[in-house]
Amino acid sequence: MDDLIRRAMQVFLNGLISGLAIALMALAFQLVYLPTRVFFVGIAGLYTVAPYAYLAIHTSCGNVILSSIGSLLIVSLLAVLFEWINHGPLFQKGASDGAHLISSLGMYIVVVEGVAIIWGNSSQTLRTGVDFTVQALGVVLTKSQLLIASVAVVALAAFVGMLQMTNLGLRLRALSANPTQFALYGYNVKRYRLFAFGLAGLLTAATSLVAAFDVDFNPHLGLPAMLLAVVAVISGGRSSFVGPVLGGLLIGVLRAEVVWYVSSRWQDAVTFAVLALFVVFRPQGLLGGRSGLELRAI
């Protein structure tokens, strides 16, 4: 019986830690979606670039911290560039959601295939040597899992602190709630949009880097990561910054349970079946209000 409980705990903790990574990515997605209403597929391209940027810097300087900071900055700047050359001009033209989505898809393809042309399609790794493990109460955690958990918790806490305690956070929430009124109060919407994209890039790069320290990476891992983030956003609720975090944790735990009780092969199918159920039966998500979404669904 003890063994059974310990196994259940292990599966739950594994799920919770991968859920933290999903939550961080979902928060990055939501950071763009909520203030700008852009369905930011390009975030998958940013996810792809991060470990390659790290690798390129690390090859020349050999320093882990410098390479990590460099990678975070490069990805953040790339996110700002996405807004500056693509979504910003479309926003000025009053383009539809569909136009943003398609152009974002195009940008994603260009970035990912650019990475594939430069670095190739084969898998690479940032990990060096074998992970040490920590054992407590019969549950085993690897160094990579601890890294993911600590980075995600620190980043989530810093983000919530920024959102709730600073003027910048207040303005970001105001932009998310009503962009038109925000502009009428005299705030520079363009600047805050750029900030939202840059911050989303930072969180995406952090998620991608910790994942790359855990498992191998290749240019095509960005889209699955983004899709998981989208499922987390939909299931948690699209109208707040808390919903995606809750959704990410739930999806992480669910996926771990599917691996344990069914098979890893069915992870994605079950995840997207959950997405389908939410989209059809509860499009506002777990924490979302009904009004905003029902207006969009006839």
Place this chain on the structure above:
Amino acid sequence: MSYVAHVLIYFEIYFVVALSLNLVVGYCGMLTLAHASYYAVGGYTYALLSAVLGWTFVPALVAAVLVGSVLSLALSLPSWRLKGDFFVLGSLAVQAVLFGVFSNWSDGRAALGSWRNLTNGPNGISNIPKPELFGRTLTEPVQFIWLASAVAVLVALIVWRLTSSPWARVLVAMRDDELAARSVGKNTRLAKVQVLAISIALVAIAGATYAAYVGYIDPSAASLDESILMLSMVLVGGAGNFRGPAVGAFTLVLIPELLRFLRLPNAQVGSLRLAIYGLLLVIIVHFRPQGLCGRYRLK
């Protein structure tokens, strides 16, 4: 000659795909990412019926159409409630579930086509018999081109007849203002079920033709990349009319053939091809929202 026939066959298959997707994207304004998975439904149905049960081309093609039409309900029923991004997400979920089914419904110990091993998983289904028409087996591209052309012409006629009918005007009205269309008594829910069933039936024909031509199908035919390629064809060529999908299919089939002249390694050519598709999507959205020669202007 064989090479030209091969390129033409691919063009004709993708022409059918683009025509079918245009009904949904161009006439209804619904962006779907599930089209490739239904293309694979057609391919797999044909492959199983011909390779396992020994059915000939036409009955297997009809069965692929029927299976595709029935499975289209997975997309059309949610479309009653979902619009915009939500519909895209719903289609993404359908794509992922179908891709999961193609990749995982397998068991190495069971015979192909049995309940436990329906799709043969990531290995796909090989040795699909070449179609036989009027007592002749179409083994060479120059022979198969007649069949592919007949399929393309038949589908083009069906689409032309449909798009010049009052039914297409209901679709356009629904695309431009669904509430207004409903307020004048048009049953938009029925129209959505019909258009998705027809569109998916047509793409199932393309999938079955592809499986018959190549003799092999695997889950990559149902991948998201393939759906993006199909969507690119319609958006680059232009949606909402007949010429657009033809130009889109021609352009996107021609690009990889032109890239062959660069003499780059195959992997790089593949990436370059996709990068060009991506760049075309961005350019089209910014500078020519109606595509190269389309009618429906993406707002």
